[in-house]
Amino acid sequence: xxxxxxxxxxxxxxxxxxxxxxxxxxxxxxxxxxxxxxxxxxxxxxxxxxxxxxxxxxxxxxxxxxxxxxxxxxxxxxxxxxxxxxxxxxxxxxxxxxxxxxxxxxxxxxxxxxxxxxxxxxxxxxx
Amino acid sequence: xxxxxxxxxxxxxxxxxxxxxxxxxxxxxxxxxxxxxxxxxxxxxxxxxxxxxxxxxxxxxxxxxxxxxxxxxxxxxxxxxxxxxxxxxxxxxxxxxxxxxxxxxxxxxxxxxxxxxxxxxxxxxxx
DNA sequence: CTTGACCTTCCCATGATGGGAAGCTTGAAC
DNA sequence: GTTCAAGCTTCCCATCATGGGAAGGTCAAG
Numbered sequence: 001x002x003x004x005x006x007x008x009x010x011x012x013x014x015x016x017x018x019x020x021x022x023x024x025x026x027x028x029x030x031x032x033x034x035x036x037x038x039x040x041x042x043x044x045x046x047x048x049x050x051x052x053x054x055x056x057x058x059x060x061x062x063x064x065x066x067x068x069x070x071x072x073x074x075x076x077x078x079x080x081x082x083x084x085x086x087x088x089x090x091x092x093x094x095x096x097x098x099x100x101x102x103x104x105x106x107x108x109x110x111x112x113x114x115x116x117x118x119x120x121x122x123x124x125x126x127x
Numbered sequence: 128x129x130x131x132x133x134x135x136x137x138x139x140x141x142x143x144x145x146x147x148x149x150x151x152x153x154x155x156x157x158x159x160x161x162x163x164x165x166x167x168x169x170x171x172x173x174x175x176x177x178x179x180x181x182x183x184x185x186x187x188x189x190x191x192x193x194x195x196x197x198x199x200x201x202x203x204x205x206x207x208x209x210x211x212x213x214x215x216x217x218x219x220x221x222x223x224x225x226x227x228x229x230x231x232x233x234x235x236x237x238x239x240x241x242x243x244x245x246x247x248x249x250x251x252x253x254x
Numbered sequence: 255c256t257t258g259a260c261c262t263t264c265c266c267a268t269g270a271t272g273g274g275a276a277g278c279t280t281g282a283a284c
Numbered sequence: 285g286t287t288c289a290a291g292c293t294t295c296c297c298a299t300c301a302t303g304g305g306a307a308g309g310t311c312a313a314g
Contacts, residue, residue, distance in 0.1 A: 004260065014261090015303060034310055036261055045253065052252045057227045060301080070253065076246035080238045083231050083248050090228040094221055100184040101217040104210050111207045119203035121210050125179045126172065126197065131291065141292090142272065161279055163292055187269075 003029075006039035010047035012054075017047065025060055025067070026050065058086060130156075133166035137174035139181075144174065152187055152194070153177065185213060 007014040018037075020026050026046055029037035039047075049070065053063045062082060069079050107121045134141040145164075147153050153173055156164035166174075176197065180190045189209060196206050234248045 002261070013303080016301080018263095019302080032310095034261085036310080049252050054301090055227075056231055056252075057224065066249070066252065070249050074244040074246055074249060075242045076238050076244070076248070077240045077242060079246045079248050080235050080240040083235045083238070087228050087231050087235065090224045090231075094224050094228065097184065097217045097221050097224075100182075101214050101221065104183055104214050104217075108207050108210045108214065111203050111210075113204045113207040115202045115204060117201040117203070119201060119206045121203070121206050122193070122197050122201060125176050125183075125193065129292070140271080143270080145294095146271080159279095161292085163279075181270090 001039040001044070003037045003039065006037075006044055006047060009044045011051045012047050020047075020050065020060075023060065025064055056086075057090060062086060128166040128171070130164045130166065133164075133171055133174060136171045138178045139174050147174075147177065147187075150187065152191055183213075184217060189213060 001009070003014045003017055007017060010017070012020070017026075021028055021037075026043075029039055029043065032038050046067070049067065050063055053066055058066065065082060066079065069075070069082075103124075104121070107124050110120045128136070130141045130144055134144060137144070139147070144153075148155055148164075153170075156166055156170065159165050173194070176194065177190055180193055185193065192209060193206065196202070196209075230251075231248070234251050237247045
């Protein structure tokens, strides 16, 4: 498989596959005589693992740890710890954004939204 | 006021004030004879406006529009439209992260979390 | 053998923020 | 008056994940 096929099969762009290789997230791909990267099914399994982890919002550093656990002794305690830490991080960011959205929603509800210059949203930003 | 005082008074780091000036978000500060940036209270008002908008999660492009509305005819219809678009964007991202967190929470709940190698979280990532 | 699709590497860009270096200015203490 | 620290200036680099694009090599089908 060339990188294009591996990209299609894994759902990661060729650009990102090269990037992940360059930062050491996945191992270096074998090369054909002409220098093309060559991928086997096992390599695509790894790439799919990476894509699913990425879709769950894990950073590359976290994915790196997950990969090591996956390929190693896989103690589920450590995996669970990583996952719950990530959940906590997500929840923290969710709460931050909910507060922003709530504030703005409230301000917008009190904004008549016509052509008058008096606007509670601008008022809140300037006060 | 020097940039340090303006930073303390506005809650934006000196580094970011220079950056905002360089990208044209705020006007160029006046300079002393020796080249130091000099800020008046009105400049700090602008910086505080920027900080509050930033705290509500607006991008610099959006803040730029809000500043123009603030300093111009301030039609509240346009401000409200911007605010609600931003709320919609926040809600979209919140929903994405909630889905990630929910999935992970569910997987972690089914993970015994001991030293056994069998882990539903890794299972979901590899399947 | 040409052509078009694919591959390679390398550089640059995003957006918001910070670190740090080299050098100049200011104000206060001695 | 000099000296010293703190603060200012500009400039370059880094983050994180991702993509664009250029210049050039390779492969398969016509």
